[in-house]
Amino acid sequence: MSATLIDGKAIAAETRAEVARDVEAFTARTGHRPGLATVLVGEDPASAIYVGGKQKASREVGIEPFDHRLPADAPAVEVEALLERLNADDAVSGILCQLPVPGHLDGVALTGMIDPDKDVDGLTPLSAGRLALGLPGLRPCTPAGVMVLLERAGVDLRGAGAVVVGRSNLFGKPMAQLLLGADATVTTAHSRTRDLPGVCRTADVLIVAVGRDRMVKADWVKPGAVVIDVGMNRSEDGLHGDVAFDEVSEVASAITPVPGGVGPMTIAMLLRNTLAAAELQIARRVPA
Numbered sequence: 001m002s003a004t005l006i007d008g009k010a011i012a013a014e015t016r017a018e019v020a021r022d023v024e025a026f027t028a029r030t031g032h033r034p035g036l037a038t039v040l041v042g043e044d045p046a047s048a049i050y051v052g053g054k055q056k057a058s059r060e061v062g063i064e065p066f067d068h069r070l071p072a073d074a075p076a077v078e079v080e081a082l083l084e085r086l087n088a089d090d091a092v093s094g095i096l097c098q099l100p101v102p103g104h105l106d107g108v109a110l111t112g113m114i115d116p117d118k119d120v121d122g123l124t125p126l127s128a129g130r131l132a133l134g135l136p137g138l139r140p141c142t143p144a145g146v147m148v149l150l151e152r153a154g155v156d157l158r159g160a161g162a163v164v165v166g167r168s169n170l171f172g173k174p175m176a177q178l179l180l181g182a183d184a185t186v187t188t189a190h191s192r193t194r195d196l197p198g199v200c201r202t203a204d205v206l207i208v209a210v211g212r213d214r215m216v217k218a219d220w221v222k223p224g225a226v227v228i229d230v231g232m233n234r235s236e237d238g239l240h241g242d243v244a245f246d247e248v249s250e251v252a253s254a255i256t257p258v259p260g261g262v263g264p265m266t267i268a269m270l271l272r273n274t275l276a277a278a279e280l281q282i283a284r285r286v287p288a
């Protein structure tokens, strides 16, 4: 392998240590402990593991976790009532409604109910609009984490050609906007893109989030490119990203592994956003 490994696990650990320090200072200053409420509807085992990981990571940095689980057949009004309660609860700084939700529910509508000041996923229309306009706001955790990885890897984004493969609201769209905000020249590619390998080959920075096991091959990558793998594909032969790591790492100059790349960074950014949300709520609290 010739590429430098971008060690998301190590960078995330450093970010979590920073957040832990900042949470301590926040609590000393305000007398409040930040709180993160997670809402999980249904019993999907992978989702349950992720939510459990978020809870544990919260506790470790001094953020109080609130764990809410509803049955897979919970009616929309019940989930809505829970979100309204959490919006009104002063102990809850941030709310995360784990996606995807079961088919009878509307994930976009539910997420959109979250108080924008508690929107630690950065997925409400207001947060998305703030990002699109270049205004300050809470940013979606996974793309925000990728920006930290790129910065820590010393990648100069100004004028660089960045290709984002995937156009989801959760990742691809906000990723493209963050890169644009950092002065990259951004292309968003997707399943309908003509000559996807050719488009990928133009990238100085290639970011892939499509959910197709090891789709990106060595001949899709420009020699020396930086490759960020956002995929999480579980199969009989283990957990793999959207990038064929072994062959692509012979071509790229730097690459993130799966696991141990973008995933841990997502959780670290969730913690950072929860502290930022707690700050927002202190700021808007009317002084006595």
Ligand SMILES: Nc1nc(=O)c2c([nH]1)NC[C@@H]1CN(c3ccc(C(=O)N[C@@H](CCC(=O)O)C(=O)O)cc3)C=[N+]21
Binding pocket: 050, 053, 096, 097, 098, 099, 100, 121, 141, 142, 232, 239, 258, 259, 260, 261, 262, 263, 264, 266, 267
């Ligand atoms: N509202 C919402 N917000 C999310 O942020 C959100 C979501 N819904 N739904 C699902 C996805 C997925 N996601 C991951 C977070 C951490 C790892 C992670 O830590 N992965 C480890 C490995 C985990 C393993 O071994 O399974 C790693 O990459 O090293 C993965 C995936 C957050 N998501």
